[in-house]
Amino acid sequence: MPWGLVWTVLVVATLVGAAFLARSLWRRGLALGRAVGVAAEATAAAADHGTERADQLRDAHPVPGPALGTDPAVLRDRLAQVRAERARRRVVRADRHRRTYETWRQVWR
Incomplete structure (x- = not known):
């Protein structure tokens, strides 16, 4: 069997496998980016709600001055x-x- 053909098949198979791996990693990276965006929006909404609630509590229970x-x-x-x-x-x-x-x-x- 010609070793050149064996090595060529191995290299091509490795490159095809690397391409599939790269595509999979790219898709996972995009999904992670979308998930981080959703989490950032949820965090911002929670922070806004917390700020509003803190303002309500501050108005409901004023601290007396000196x-x-x-x-x-x-x-x-x-x-x-x-x-x-x-x-x-x-x-x-x-x-x-x-x-x-x-x-x-x-x-x-």
Whole structure:
């Protein structure tokens, strides 16, 4: 058998295989690029939603500014409001815990 023909067939087969591999890699690269584009759009949408939500929360719960120079009576009233709200949340939380513990007791009996 002529070795030149064998080597020619091997080289041509290698080149054909390399062409198929290159085509496959090219298609996968394009698919990856499209997927990255979709992921970038989703990330941008999530970031926009997060920014909007943060703005809503910031508007709903404003942070009080410095109290230097404010009338002490106003500060006492504000402190009383904050303490009353904290006490109300404590009662709600204790009631929620009590109901949860009672449910657990009923389940584990």
